[in-house]
Amino acid sequence: MRAVDIIIKKRDRQELTSQEIEFLINGFTNGDIPDYQASAFAMAVLLNGMTSHETKDLTLAMAHSGQVLDLSKIVDVVVDKHSSGGVGDKTSLSVMPMVAACGLPVGKMSGRGLGFSGGTLDKLESIPGYRVNLTTDEFKQQLKEKGIVLTGQSLDLAPADGKMYALRDVTGTVPSIPLIASSIMCKKIAAGATAIVLDVKVGLGAFMETLDEARQLANLMVDIGQLAGRKTVALLSDMNQPLGSAVGNSLEMIEAIELLRGHAPSDYYEHCLHVTAHILVIGQRAKDLSEGRALAEKCIVDGSALEKFRVLVQAQGGDVSYIDDISRFRRAKYVDVVNAPRSGFISQVHARLVGEAAVELGAGRTKKGDPVDHAVGFIIHKKVGDKVEAGEPLFEIHATNETKFEEARKAVLAAHKFSDEFVSPLPLFYE
Secondary structure, eight states: OOHHHHHHHHHTTOOOOHHHHHHHHHHHHHTSSOHHHHHHHHHHHHHHOOOHHHHHHHHHHHHTTSOOOOOTTTOSOOEEEEEOOOSSOOHHHHHHHHHHHTTOOEEEEOOOOBTTBOOHHHHHTTSTTOOOOOOHHHHHHHHHHHSEEEEOOOTTSSHHHHHHHHHHHHTTOOSOHHHHHHHHHHHHHHTTOSEEEEEEEESTTSSOOSHHHHHHHHHHHHHHHHHTTOEEEEEEEEOSSOSSSEESHHHHHHHHHHHHTTOOOHHHHHHHHHHHHHHHHHTTSOSSHHHHHHHHHHHHHTSHHHHHHHHHHHHTTOOTHHHHOGGGSOOOSEEEEEEOSSOEEEEEEOHHHHHHHHHHHTSSOSSTTOOOOTTOEEEEOOOTTOEEOTTSEEEEEEESOGGGHHHHHHHHHHHEEEESSOOOOOOSBOO
């Protein structure tokens, strides 16, 4: 069996066998198959797709490319939540401590930024000292002792996905439904989650721009979860405009901490409560969404969610003084407010354009291994449906490079569209 024959077969839109997929993934993992062949395979999948059977085989092959954790001897139920990627989506940073504060253990492996979407690990690393490279033994020990873990993939958990993930970001193969589904679900299976809530983004700033595409991805991931014996539910949420106000690593980290203190933009606050409620229901800590929401609100009010985040940061070596005093986060050298050029109603804040502008400022990567600038990004002041007056603050730019400042201003201003007529707000969730 040869990798090139498998690539040609997928190029020619033929269905791969489970043995062929396993051969390719194992060879890529152990180094026998080089990056350029794995990239060619990813492009063939992007262009020609995969059957649901192929995608399930790909997911299981990547999950079993390393160790698959059995956490049943440590905790009864382990929940995980994953977002398919968006702009300003810092949900995990607030939701995971809320869930853990409600007594439900959370063990999560997160990723770095892909394309124009920010990564949870990049945001966490804006806290000095925070370790995102826990070993499997450290993952299990912390889950047992603290009830919450938020780390990157350890080298022995789904190593094939760790390698493929980095390639997809820089080879134009991110927006592939089979690759997204297998990447997300193999990590969940490998990390031992028994209950999984999937936040599938829909819209201009998502990899799935239409409801039909999002449904396809959601159904595929739920099917994979059920095949692997995991309770799985998927939510379809809006990503036509950035979620919350902050876009950029440190800025989003600050907004996530502020939510745990009870202060956050209303769309981000409502989004987090809804996702947390679903997790508490699927994890059998709440009988319905209403009770789940009430528990989520209570842990914010009584401070237990914020305290759980402090426990997480301290356990993984981070400087907890940043949680207590958000002014300690590194700030950009150049900060300026851009005002609305006209009065009217906001009809669009194009999430993808905002995300791409943030990457250009340095908040994301343009090639594999690029460092990110944690301080840069935007604060978006208005949402679709909001009324705005000419000269009123529209957004803030946080930049460390003066030459990129004007490009960012033009790009984010172009992301905003105005209407003379009333515009209805966008829904937070579709299904």
